[in-house]
Amino acid sequence: MPKILIIEDDTTFAQMLQKFLIKKGYGVEIGFTVKEGRQKLKQNAFDLVLTDLRLPDAEGIELITDMQQKVPVIIMTGYAEVSSAVTAMKKGAYDYISKPFTPEAVLKIIGSALSTTPKTETSQKGQVAPRENLEPQQPSSKIIGSLNLVSPASKKLEEYIGLVAPTDMSVLITGESGTGKEVTAKSIHDRSERSGRPFIAVDCGAIPKELASSEFFGHLKGSFTGAINDKVGTFEAANGGTLFLDEVGNLPYDNQIQLLRALQERRIRRIGSTKEIDVDVRILTATNEDLKVAVKEGRFREDLYHRLNEFSLQIPSLIDRQGDLVVLVEHFLEVSNKRLNKGITGFTKEVWDIFESYGWPGNIRELQNVIQRAVLLTGDGEITLEALPTEIIETPTVNNDNGDISKSEFEKEQIIKALKRTNYNKSKAAKLLQVTRKTLYNRISHYDLDV
Numbered sequence: 001m002p003k004i005l006i007i008e009d010d011t012t013f014a015q016m017l018q019k020f021l022i023k024k025g026y027g028v029e030i031g032f033t034v035k036e037g038r039q040k041l042k043q044n045a046f047d048l049v050l051t052d053l054r055l056p057d058a059e060g061i062e063l064i065t066d067m068q069q070k071v072p073v074i075i076m077t078g079y080a081e082v083s084s085a086v087t088a089m090k091k092g093a094y095d096y097i098s099k100p101f102t103p104e105a106v107l108k109i110i111g112s113a114l115s116t117t118p119k120t121e122t123s124q125k126g127q128v129a130p131r132e133n134l135e136p137q138q139p140s141s142k143i144i145g146s147l148n149l150v151s152p153a154s155k156k157l158e159e160y161i162g163l164v165a166p167t168d169m170s171v172l173i174t175g176e177s178g179t180g181k182e183v184t185a186k187s188i189h190d191r192s193e194r195s196g197r198p199f200i201a202v203d204c205g206a207i208p209k210e211l212a213s214s215e216f217f218g219h220l221k222g223s224f225t226g227a228i229n230d231k232v233g234t235f236e237a238a239n240g241g242t243l244f245l246d247e248v249g250n251l252p253y254d255n256q257i258q259l260l261r262a263l264q265e266r267r268i269r270r271i272g273s274t275k276e277i278d279v280d281v282r283i284l285t286a287t288n289e290d291l292k293v294a295v296k297e298g299r300f301r302e303d304l305y306h307r308l309n310e311f312s313l314q315i316p317s318l319i320d321r322q323g324d325l326v327v328l329v330e331h332f333l334e335v336s337n338k339r340l341n342k343g344i345t346g347f348t349k350e351v352w353d354i355f356e357s358y359g360w361p362g363n364i365r366e367l368q369n370v371i372q373r374a375v376l377l378t379g380d381g382e383i384t385l386e387a388l389p390t391e392i393i394e395t396p397t398v399n400n401d402n403g404d405i406s407k408s409e410f411e412k413e414q415i416i417k418a419l420k421r422t423n424y425n426k427s428k429a430a431k432l433l434q435v436t437r438k439t440l441y442n443r444i445s446h447y448d449l450d451v
């Protein structure tokens, strides 16, 4: 049963909503302040947070940062607060809903948030809400391939997915954040013979070290403090299907050996049990760090790396598949129009120019968010520059000419800005500035920047 936490200071409204959602089969708890909400989140695992924007002690938006996008947060707002809701969405809220709303509207938005929640969540008590327990997934319109992406990089990727999907090989999927690693994993599963069986996604970065074995292999009630019920681990839950380990590079070293053993023996034992259980699971993994470096630095086991990397897929950054931009933009326009019940017809030429010249450091996810926000902010007709976030319009550009002093100052400033925005990652900053890494290094040394 999916669990929802409502954070709302209007007690009557909160209780009405709670009753209604319980009737619809959800487990629901209420917190009346942000502080209370935080306490409940510490004590229990929730699949979704529904929070008011203005609460007595703080803004509901603060919880989005707490959640780090592991659990979808839906903001409830008054009609006049739409701009704050947009800020909330930029910070990572899943969506917002204006009060007063109809029961159908809130059910729809909850259903959609739960069906797109990618990760399995771990509470402090180690209870897991496996994805299988959530609402049935919506038919996905976002699977790679169905969009007919046209860039050479996407075509190659598509070809590789088609080749590896029907096999039982483990696949290591690499790429920057937001490039579609999880979408790719799901696509592989859907095109394999395991497609009728579970696809279980686990965020390895979210599992505390001491709970990892219980998360993977399950436990019996009472086998350790906090094991209040029997628990099925993700290996058992995925039996016959696919286990997707996201951010596998974050898996603590001690847990890597347990994982390797389970993969080699194809057998697991719940903590506290003597019974061995055969498991038949295909492993797909994703990471946005270079695991070879992690192996070299002794943070990742080499034997596990080879076991996970029977085949590797590198997902290109959006900037390296510019040819797909039009298809993706139109796809997200259509999806956002449907979702927000709008009829936006397209984009002005200036907007297209920005889309084509911007570096998209957040890749497809950023593009999707920018379009959704723009559709929300536009009444009707075409999307204009005003509907784009300022940071996109003010994208730094590097000028390679020998310009005058003010131009150099400008360029220097833009380089620093780009480096700051990318957390001093030079590859990303170069992409953002749309120059090669080499040019960026040259400019950094030209200006003698200490970065």
Ligand SMILES: Nc1ncnc2c1ncn2[C@@H]1O[C@H](COP(=O)(O)OP(=O)(O)OP(=O)(O)O)[C@@H](O)[C@H]1O
Binding pocket: 118, 141, 142, 143, 144, 145, 147, 175, 176, 177, 178, 179, 180, 181, 182, 183, 184, 246, 286, 288, 364, 365, 368
């Ligand atoms: N080919 C695609 N077509 C349509 N949407 C896509 C495609 N690839 C990715 N997306 C969308 O982009 C967003 C990011 O995708 P996904 O979560 O798979 O990326 P990721 O690389 O796993 O990100 P992270 O590293 O942050 O976990 C999702 O909302 C997804 O729906």
